[in-house]
Amino acid sequence: MTLGAPGSAQLVAGNRAVGRFALRVAAAVLSVAVLLALVGLVSPRLLISLISNPGVLRFGQIALVVVAVGWLALFVDAWRLGRPLRMRQKQRLTSTVTMAAASVLAVSLVLTSAHYVGVARDSIARIFAGTTTTDPTAGRYNLLLLGADAGKDRVGLRPDSMTLVSIDERTGRAAMFSFPRNLQRVPFPPGSVMHKQFPNGFDCGDECLLNAVYTWATDHKQLFPGDPNPGITATEDAIRQMTGLKVNYYALIDMGGFEQLVDAVGGVRVNVRADVPITGRDGTVRGVIKAGDQRLDGYHALWYSRSRATTSDYDRMARQRCVMAAMLHQLDPATVLLKFQRIAEVGQQVVSTDIPASELDTMVDLALKAKRQKIVSVQFVPPLIKTARPDFSVIKENVGAAIKASKATPSPGPTANSAGRAKASGDQGAGSGSGSGGTGGSRSSGSSGSGSGSDAEKKQAVHELGQVCSAG
Incomplete structure (x- = not known):
């Protein structure tokens, strides 16, 4: 009785x-x-607002705990x-064992819930520690998404993957912009610390x-007094000056922990367009991710x-965007709830951001809206x-x-997938190649690029990313 209706036993035979x-x-x-x-x-945003409040x-x-x-x-x-x-004796033993089993089951469920709530509170406090909200x-x-690595063969942390995602606050329609790590002479806003040091880029x-x-x-x-993260500030300034878009928030993922993050969510389903080799430090192929x-x-x-291996930096950029898009489309509340503790533990180790906890409801609402929309994408690589010497x-x-394209009402037409196929016989660059999700993107292997591209190629730079890489 107590398991299904706590207090019913007391109401019948004890203290009413x-x-x-x-x-x-x-x-x-x-x-409740x-x-x-x-x-x-009815309102996922309101629910997130409630459950992300530390109080x-x-x-x-x-x-x-009190209920338990x-x-x-x-x-x-x-x-x-x-x-x-x-x-x-036999009845007493049966009664005692039954009571013990039922009480352990009930109390364990409640205490486990209390533990998850505590993990959520600690994770939110540590990851979403930003204090400044922006309109x-x-x-x-x-939102600026950075994938950074601090390998043994390099000095300091460097964000090799840089993607700016611009999302309409009302509709959730998004545009995604990817920047190559080897872009040179990047400018900075006049008056900024970096502009004073590098007025010509x-x-x-x-x-x-x-x-x-x-x-x-x-x-x-020392040039950024009072700034706890000058590297982020300088990078945001560069992106802002190049695009004309002010960065609201950033999220940086340490690629050293990316493996654990993907495992925590149960893997990611992608459409691998061509075999991708797994190599050692000496270049020896140790395995292959099959198409x-x-x-x-x-x-x-x-x-x-x-x-x-066998491809370029630009192909790697395309695959990184595809993985991000696939994770966005595949993550759902059920997955997060079932694997919440592991996701939270890994997230504390590999994710840093300046998104305040008070903005979590807004960000989740945007993510849910964006998940239902097609994503417009541009990759700034040769020949674009x-x-x-970028223009x-x-x-x-x-x-x-x-x-502008992201604001337009979706209509039938070539997606990144079909655009990529259309150009399969020629050089693939900034636009369609980035949507291929495999190794069929830009054929340019040099670090400096070979040209600015024809007008036709520039027009094809803007395309729908959609679910080209996602298989589910």
């Missing part, structure tokens, strides 16, 4: 006041659970009311590439995103631009065109 109180508490807990479920169905989570955790202790006391009292000492610009949130030599902006600013943090629809675990997803007006023109 205690029984009535326990039943009311049980009804209240059930009502049902209410939260309804809120989640609400702390109260919920304490309340669950009270429920255990009710089980013990119900067993006592059964007068086990007057039972025969959307022209009705759009612009980041032109301090062959090592002054876009991905080195982060390292340079971090190594010269076809596959669910990749963390190890293979990391190699799929990183490999440059020369990475050694930044071309970048701004394509950013504007992509945002």
Whole structure:
């Protein structure tokens, strides 16, 4: 009785006041659970706002612990009311074992829930520790996604993967812009610290590439007094000056932990367009990720995103975008809830961001809207631009065109998939090649690019990313 209706035993054979109180508490807990479920169905944003509030989570955790202790006391009292000492030995043993099993089951469920609430509270406090909220610009949130690596063969942390995602706050329609790590002479906004040091762009030599902006600013943090993360500030300034879009927030993923993150969510399903080799430090091929629809675990997803063997940096950029798009489309609330603890543990280790906890509801709402939309995409690589001497007006023109395309009502037409096939017989560059999701992107293997591309190629730079890489 106590397992299904806490307090019912006391109401029948014990202290009726205690029984009535326990039943009311049980009804209240059930009502809250049902209410939260309804809120989640009607307004996911409101639900996220509630469960991401540290105060609400702390109260919920304490309340669950109190419920667990009270429920255990009710089980013990119900067993006592059964007068086990007057039972025969076999009946007494059966009654005791049944009570113990039921109480352990009930209390374990409640305490496990309390533990998950505590993990959520700690994870939110550590990951989403930003203190400054920003308003959307022209009705759009612009999020900078960085994939960084600090390998043994390099000095400092360098973000090799840089993607700016611009999302309409009302519709969730998004435009995604990918920047090559070897982009040179990147400009900075007038008046910024980096502009004062490099008024003509980041032109301090062959090592002054876009991905080195982060390292340079971090190594010269004395130029950024009071700034806890000068590398991010400088990188955001460069992206803003190139695109004309103000960055609202950033999220940086340490690629050293990306493998664990993918494993935590149960892998990622992608459509591998061509075999991707797995190589050792000496270049020896140690394995191959075969072409076809596959669910990749963390190890293979990391190699799929990183490999440059037999392909170029630009192909790698395309695969990285595809993995991000696939994870966006495949993650759902059920997956997150079932694997929440592992995701939270790994997230604390590999993700850093300046998104405040108070903005979590907004970000989740945007993600849910974007998941239902097609994503417009541009990859700034040859032949669209020369990475050694890029025409930044071309970048701004394509950013504007992509945002305009993302606002348009979706209509039948060639997607990134079909566009990629259409160009399969010729050089594939900035636009369609990036949507291929495999190794059939830009054929240019040089670091500086070979040209600025024809007008036709520039027009094809803006395309739909869709679910080209996602197989589910």
